[in-house]
Amino acid sequence: MRKYLIKTICMAIFLALFIMPGLCHADYDYIDINNPFLRKIPIAIPVFSSLPDSKTEKPALKKASDLLSETLAFTGYFRMLDRGAFLIDPDNSPLITAKINFNNWVSIGAELLITGGLSEKENTIEMELRLFDTFKGKRLIGKKYEGPAGDLQQMIRRFCSEVIYHLTGNRGIFNSKIAFISTGSGNKEIYICDFDGSNIKQFTQNNRINLFPAWSSDAKWIAYTSYLNGKPDIYIINLKDKHRTIISNKGINITPAWAPARFELAATLSFSGDQEIYLLTGTGKIIKRLTRKWGSDLSPTWSPDGKKIAFVSNRAGSPQIYIKDIDSEQVERLTFNGQYNTQPNWSPRGDKIAYSALQEGINNIFVVDIKNRQPIQLTFDSGNNEAPSWSSDGSLIAFSSTREGPSRIYIMTASGTDQRRLLFLHGEQTNPKWSPNVNNE
Amino acid sequence: MRKNLWIGLVMLFLIFGFLFTVSCAQQEVKDTAEKTATEPEKAPEEKATEATKEVEQPTADMSEEERAILAARNIFLSEDIYFEFDKFTLDSMSQDVLTRKADWMRANADVVVSVEGHCDERGTNEYNLALGEKRAESAKTFLVDLGIDAYRISTVSYGEERPVDTGHNEEAWAKNRRAHCLIP
Numbered sequence: 001m002r003k004y005l006i007k008t009i010c011m012a013i014f015l016a017l018f019i020m021p022g023l024c025h026a027d028y029d030y031i032d033i034n035n036p037f038l039r040k041i042p043i044a045i046p047v048f049s050s051l052p053d054s055k056t057e058k059p060a061l062k063k064a065s066d067l068l069s070e071t072l073a074f075t076g077y078f079r080m081l082d083r084g085a086f087l088i089d090p091d092n093s094p095l096i097t098a099k100i101n102f103n104n105w106v107s108i109g110a111e112l113l114i115t116g117g118l119s120e121k122e123n124t125i126e127m128e129l130r131l132f133d134t135f136k137g138k139r140l141i142g143k144k145y146e147g148p149a150g151d152l153q154q155m156i157r158r159f160c161s162e163v164i165y166h167l168t169g170n171r172g173i174f175n176s177k178i179a180f181i182s183t184g185s186g187n188k189e190i191y192i193c194d195f196d197g198s199n200i201k202q203f204t205q206n207n208r209i210n211l212f213p214a215w216s217s218d219a220k221w222i223a224y225t226s227y228l229n230g231k232p233d234i235y236i237i238n239l240k241d242k243h244r245t246i247i248s249n250k251g252i253n254i255t256p257a258w259a260p261a262r263f264e265l266a267a268t269l270s271f272s273g274d275q276e277i278y279l280l281t282g283t284g285k286i287i288k289r290l291t292r293k294w295g296s297d298l299s300p301t302w303s304p305d306g307k308k309i310a311f312v313s314n315r316a317g318s319p320q321i322y323i324k325d326i327d328s329e330q331v332e333r334l335t336f337n338g339q340y341n342t343q344p345n346w347s348p349r350g351d352k353i354a355y356s357a358l359q360e361g362i363n364n365i366f367v368v369d370i371k372n373r374q375p376i377q378l379t380f381d382s383g384n385n386e387a388p389s390w391s392s393d394g395s396l397i398a399f400s401s402t403r404e405g406p407s408r409i410y411i412m413t414a415s416g417t418d419q420r421r422l423l424f425l426h427g428e429q430t431n432p433k434w435s436p437n438v439n440n441e
Numbered sequence: 442m443r444k445n446l447w448i449g450l451v452m453l454f455l456i457f458g459f460l461f462t463v464s465c466a467q468q469e470v471k472d473t474a475e476k477t478a479t480e481p482e483k484a485p486e487e488k489a490t491e492a493t494k495e496v497e498q499p500t501a502d503m504s505e506e507e508r509a510i511l512a513a514r515n516i517f518l519s520e521d522i523y524f525e526f527d528k529f530t531l532d533s534m535s536q537d538v539l540t541r542k543a544d545w546m547r548a549n550a551d552v553v554v555s556v557e558g559h560c561d562e563r564g565t566n567e568y569n570l571a572l573g574e575k576r577a578e579s580a581k582t583f584l585v586d587l588g589i590d591a592y593r594i595s596t597v598s599y600g601e602e603r604p605v606d607t608g609h610n611e612e613a614w615a616k617n618r619r620a621h622c623l624i625p
Contacts, residue, residue, distance in 0.1 A: 005448055005452075008452065008453065011453075188602070209599075209602050211570075211602075212566075225570075231597045232597075232598065251596075252570060252574050252598055254567060254571070255567050270571075275571050275574065275575075296568070296571040296572070298567055298568065298571050299568070312568060319527075340564060342564070342568045343565050356565060358564055361563055363564075386565055387565070387566075430566070431566065
């Protein structure tokens with residue numbers, strides 16, 4: 001008799017173990033983290049409604065809903081469904097779970113739905129945004145925002161951050177920026193824009209050659225090389241108070257790369273007579289020399305745990321990419337295909353390095369997995385594609401491309417899909433560098 | 442036996458009951474957007490003076506000796522040293538050119554010069570900046586080996602940033618892979 005009891009309990013626990021995982025991972029059912037761009041999630045974002053007790057005009061409602069749609073579309077995870085196919089009355093679109101007929105959405109193929117209510121009063125806005133799972137008929141996120149009208153973009157981005165966090169477990173790229181070089185003024189100057197190419201601001205204005213912008217891990221400092229004094233020196237600028245440090249040793253001072261989570265950077269200095277990578281404090285003091293081999297060592301990029309750097313060296317005769325462990329000082333070669341592999345950039349996820357490979361006179365972007373060491377080509381037959389830079393969450397890559405003729409900044413997903421231009425300025429744009437997420441708190 | 446079966450079923454229900462009380466309910470949170478101040482950001486503007494003396498034409502009132510001096514200086518400024526792709530070694534023609542430059546520098550012992558290293562547009566900016574320095578240093582070392590004081594020669598690399606020919610063909614590229622001397 002006891003035997004039967006124990007047997008039944010064991011069976012119950014056994015069955016439970018099968019069901020538990022299903023309950024816990026309900027949140028991350030939507031996007032397969034290992035292959036997020038394989039299938040885009042169909043999402044519907046109808047035009048926002050005016051919140052009760054306010055009479056917000058149609059253009060304002062459309063502008064806000066379009067901005068939300070574009071911001072989410074930027075991630076590459078979604079397929080935005082055409083509003084023309086929606087079955088609801090656009091002027092009477094319900095906002096909350098109780099009033100929504102989810103069949104209207106399921107039947108047109110939407111798996112996710114976002115409803116928005118907006119109220120504009122004088123110069124302040126109030127916005128309610130809700131994310132629904134249409135198949136389950138369930139609200140996943142509900143947020144309310146209030147503030148000056150000028151903060152609409154920021155509110156939208158905050159909500160998108162919540163959406164991506166719910167779907168993937170990380171906050172996405174909505175708080176990040178991209179630094180890049182543009183020649184529109186007649187010289188190579190550094191510019192900064194938001195992750196989606198908006199809010200472009202000129203960062204340097206010294207009428208000299210400026211190159212290699214690099215963001216500190218807290219996104220508060222930028223280091224770059226400038227010919228302000230007639231030779232390539234490294235400038236370290238604080239974005240808020242403009243505090244400035246100059247690294248101007250004899251020879252070249254180039255390719256700064258900030259270490260993760262600390263106020264230090266690696267850079268190539270040639271004052272010793274040999275072009276080597278050094279570790280420096282954020283105030284420009286040399287801590288130690290990182291490379292030792294005779295030859296050119298440059299373009300360091302840090303692993304996200306700060307323990308390794310990948311870099312370019314021609315110690316084997318032509319430029320190739322190597323990985324060095326900072327503590328053990330062990331060096332191993334990463335690239336073996338082709339004669340010219342440069343501009344490595346380590347993904348913030350730690351698992352991949354993007355770089356550019358020059359083959360038959362043309363540069364293309366490749367990605368190599370750290371574990372299996374297989375290089376995968378991401379750009380083809382589209383001019384010169386160089387200077388890859390991973391987004392702050394490792395989901396996208398910014399790079400420069402001459403496929404249109406003049407060099408422009410392009411974005412693609414980590415798998416090489418959805419290649420599109422980020423922005424347009426006069427002159428040519430090159431060398432994008434994606435910042436870490438900027439902390440507003 | 443029946444009693445045990447019932448107990449087993451009750452246990453089963455209890456266990457499932459516990460499992461289903463785990464919920465992932467979302468709570469509605471009120472969020473107020475913060476105001477961010479945006480400022481235009483500029484690096485401090487500085488003007489570095491660069492008075493590089495260019496090749497000069499002779500004037501009508503120059504003596505023959507003056508013309509000869511000017512011609513020799515013009516040759517020094519305009520004869521560049523050329524390199525193969527991804528190389529900073531000096532071929533025999535480059536060595537001849539540098540030998541002439543060394544002669545001129547010996548004859549003009551008070552002059553200091555700057556050697557610029559340049560690359561063609563292929564490859565990437567970072568590596569070309571490093572290569573440009575190697576080219577400039579290569580030329581400098583040759584001059585120093587011929588007896589010119591090292592302090593008289595400074596070097597600067599411009600990588601691919603200052604081409605003389607912006608064409609996208611081998612002819613243009615060959616012109617850009619150079620070391621160039623100037624009198625600062």
